Amino acid sequence: MLPLTYFWILLGLMAIGVPIVFALVAAPVAALVLADKAMFLKIMPQKIFFGINQFPLIAIPLFILAGEIMNVGGITERLVRFATVLVGHFRGGLAHVNIVSSIFFAGLSGSAVADTSALGSMLIPAMEKQGYTRRFAAAVTAASSVIGPIIPPSIIMIVYAYVMQVSVAGLFLAGFVPGVLTGLGLMVATFFIARRRHYPKAERMVRPVEMAKAFWGALLPLMTPVIIIGGILSGVFTPTEAAGAAVLYALLLSLFVLRTLRFDELPAILLRAGVAASAILLVVGTATVFGWVATLSGAHNKLAAGVFAISDDPLVLLFVINILLLVVGMFLDAGPAILILGPILAPTMLQLGVDPLHFAIIMCVNLTVGLATPPMGLILFVASSISREKIEAIAYEMLPFYVVHLAIILLITFVPAIPMTLPRVLGYA
Amino acid sequence: MNALRHAARGLGVLNAVLLAGCRFATIGLMVAIASVVVAGVFYRYALNDALSWSEEVSKFLMVWLTFTGAPIALRHGGHVAIEILPNALPARLRQLALLVTFLIILALMVVFVHQGWVLAWNARMQIAATLGGGFSMIWVFLAIPVGGALMGAVALELVLRALLGIGGDADVLAGDHFAEPGLARE
Numbered sequence: 001m002l003p004l005t006y007f008w009i010l011l012g013l014m015a016i017g018v019p020i021v022f023a024l025v026a027a028p029v030a031a032l033v034l035a036d037k038a039m040f041l042k043i044m045p046q047k048i049f050f051g052i053n054q055f056p057l058i059a060i061p062l063f064i065l066a067g068e069i070m071n072v073g074g075i076t077e078r079l080v081r082f083a084t085v086l087v088g089h090f091r092g093g094l095a096h097v098n099i100v101s102s103i104f105f106a107g108l109s110g111s112a113v114a115d116t117s118a119l120g121s122m123l124i125p126a127m128e129k130q131g132y133t134r135r136f137a138a139a140v141t142a143a144s145s146v147i148g149p150i151i152p153p154s155i156i157m158i159v160y161a162y163v164m165q166v167s168v169a170g171l172f173l174a175g176f177v178p179g180v181l182t183g184l185g186l187m188v189a190t191f192f193i194a195r196r197r198h199y200p201k202a203e204r205m206v207r208p209v210e211m212a213k214a215f216w217g218a219l220l221p222l223m224t225p226v227i228i229i230g231g232i233l234s235g236v237f238t239p240t241e242a243a244g245a246a247v248l249y250a251l252l253l254s255l256f257v258l259r260t261l262r263f264d265e266l267p268a269i270l271l272r273a274g275v276a277a278s279a280i281l282l283v284v285g286t287a288t289v290f291g292w293v294a295t296l297s298g299a300h301n302k303l304a305a306g307v308f309a310i311s312d313d314p315l316v317l318l319f320v321i322n323i324l325l326l327v328v329g330m331f332l333d334a335g336p337a338i339l340i341l342g343p344i345l346a347p348t349m350l351q352l353g354v355d356p357l358h359f360a361i362i363m364c365v366n367l368t369v370g371l372a373t374p375p376m377g378l379i380l381f382v383a384s385s386i387s388r389e390k391i392e393a394i395a396y397e398m399l400p401f402y403v404v405h406l407a408i409i410l411l412i413t414f415v416p417a418i419p420m421t422l423p424r425v426l427g428y429a
Numbered sequence: 430m431n432a433l434r435h436a437a438r439g440l441g442v443l444n445a446v447l448l449a450g451c452r453f454a455t456i457g458l459m460v461a462i463a464s465v466v467v468a469g470v471f472y473r474y475a476l477n478d479a480l481s482w483s484e485e486v487s488k489f490l491m492v493w494l495t496f497t498g499a500p501i502a503l504r505h506g507g508h509v510a511i512e513i514l515p516n517a518l519p520a521r522l523r524q525l526a527l528l529v530t531f532l533i534i535l536a537l538m539v540v541f542v543h544q545g546w547v548l549a550w551n552a553r554m555q556i557a558a559t560l561g562g563g564f565s566m567i568w569v570f571l572a573i574p575v576g577g578a579l580m581g582a583v584a585l586e587l588v589l590r591a592l593l594g595i596g597g598d599a600d601v602l603a604g605d606h607f608a609e610p611g612l613a614r615e
Contacts, residue, residue, distance in 0.1 A: 013533065014510075014511050015511070015514050016514065016515065016526050016529060016530060017510050017511065017512050017514065017515040017526055017527070017530050018510060018530045018533055018534070019503075019508035019509060019510040019530075019534075020508070020509055020510065020511070021499075021508050021509075022508070022533070022534050022537055025537065026533055026534075026536075026537045029537065029540055041540065041544055042544050042547055042548065044540070044544055045541065045544045045545045045547075045548045045570075045573045046548060048573065049492065049548070049569075049570060049573060052491065052492050052495050053488050053489070053491075053492050053569075054488065055484050055487070055488055057491065058462060058466060058487050058488065058491050061459060061462060061491065061494060062462070062463060062466065065459060065463065236474075237470065240466060241466060241469065241470045243466070244463060244466035244467045244469075244470060245467070245470065247463045247467070248463075248467050267456050270455070270456045270459040270460065271452055271455055271456050271459075271501075273459060274455035274456065274458065274459040274494055274497075274498050275455060275498040275501045275502050275507060276498075276507070277459075277494065277498065278455070278494055278495045278496070278497070278498025278499045278501075278502060279498065279499065279502045279507050279508055279509075281491065281494070281495040282495050282496075282499045282508075285495065331511055331513075332511075333509045336509075375513050376511055376513065378509070
């Protein structure tokens with residue numbers, strides 16, 4: 001048994017600004033050296049290697065790549081046009097369009113940051129032109145980007161499913177309803193804000209012809225999630241193969257059918273996707289080292305004992321854990337948070353009879369919301385750099401949307417039927 | 430101070446070359462991974478003849494991808510860090526925090542290279558399970574020491590630049606190391 005030194009070193013390293021990916025392995029290495037157990041250092045690269053060398057993880061670079069291919073101009077534009085004919089005529093039309101586009105985009109990409117940058121760079125200027133404040137435009141974009149990793153495909157869910165050995169397909173299915181609900185909730189909040197601030201609305205309804213045209217234009221991109229989910233559920237693809245199919249489909253679509261992408265744009269897209277994927281994969285690897293040392297030190301038992309001292313009612317504990325996750329999500333990126341906390345929290349909750357998939361979706365949704373909360377939130381950083389508004393200003397405008405996010409977290413925690421019905425009906429839980 | 434400046438500049442040139450290689454490799458590996466996975470599906474369904482090696486090869490390529498992409502991310506601030514505390518510090522102290530951060534990464538990379546090499550060398554007689562021709566696992570494990578060395582070179586340059594920054598050189602962190610958290614967009 002190791003003392004908990006490594007944990008305090010981790011906190012210290014993260015506090016002075018060491019990137020999390022390095023802190024996760026530097027802390028255990030330092031603790032081993034301090035404890036005069038340097039001979040265990042040779043296990044470190046093995047853990048990293050076997051943490052990364054996993055077939056399910058190949059879905060990560062591939063889904064990022066598919067999302068980046070779809071992210072270029074033309075396809076985003078088609079989704080936005082379709083969203084416009086659906087909800088553009090409401091008061092606060094473009095804000096609703098932003099949210100609905102996020103729901104569509106979520107089915108093509110697995111990361112919230114891609115959603116923020118694709119939709120934000122298009123819709124924030126457009127909203128400003130129509131008289132919305134820039135900070136509100138940025139706030140709507142950031143708040144709705146949270147839907148990205150909740151509706152499948154989802155990088156965060158792939159990481160969770162791999163670390164905690166739950167079914168990727170089941171977790172993807174569990175995300176559908178909460179993702180759409182988040183969108184609807186944000187639209188309700190927008191409805192009230194728009195009425196009070198007299199935001200503009202389109203003069204007239206669109207004609208059915210335009211509607212049909214816009215639908216037709218968005219149909220092929222919107223088939224992506226159908227191919228992914230349909231392929232996995234029917235047993236044709238493993239999730240990794242589905243990600244490969246998504247890349248192929250995205251390429252064929254944007255290069256040859258819709259012609260939204262030129263060949264000479266490909267290297268930059270491949271590079272961006274590859275570097276983004278490598279950063280996540282390295283975290284998976286170094287978190288494996290951290291997890292190994294955590295297991296050696298018996299952290300799980302200590303935590304379980306501490307948790308049971310609070311209560312042994314799963315509902316109370318789920319509430320407490322949600323608060324813990326919200327606080328952690330304010331500081332940590334979702335991936336590392338899952339990798340560090342998942343293996344510690346989940347076994348304890350499963351002992352109390354919480355469904356593994358239910359706990360998985362709670363954790364994923366909660367930590368995704370954390371991406372949009374200050375002081376550390378990747379979505380906020382991106383929204384801020386696109387809109388050139390201060391993070392605090394955007395976060396303040398987001399207050400009503402945070403209420404929606406919180407309500408969704410509480411709903412999926414205490415009404416398990418909301419996330420769990422789909423996977424149950426289809427036999428994944 | 431002058432020597433330090435020269436060293437930083439020289440290492441900067443070297444790293445530019447190394448990172449260009451990393452970019453090239455990262456693009457190639459992404460193409461290869463996607464192709465192998467798609468080919469695996471195609472062979473199983475269209476030709477009814479599953480490729481025995483596609484899973485293992487794509488995993489190995491992904492391990493390499495991790496270690497060619499990570500140095501690029503390190504150079505451009507693509508690894509997420511929590512910078513609330515350093516940002517709250519006065520400029521000089523913040524430079525010091527940066528210096529300590531980069532020194533820690535550098536030290537860690539020395540461990541990566543050393544232990545990674547030991548692992549790779551010990552695995553030289555291991556043969557990959559599904560690849561023919563006695564493909565030695567050393568070529569896969571080598572990703573760790575090689576990636577460690579590349580990240581170490583980047584970290585050393587960042588250490589030198591941070592030192593120059595403490596010495597008062599204004600534009601030394603002109604690469605603006607942690608410019609865009611989480612985004613390795615170039």
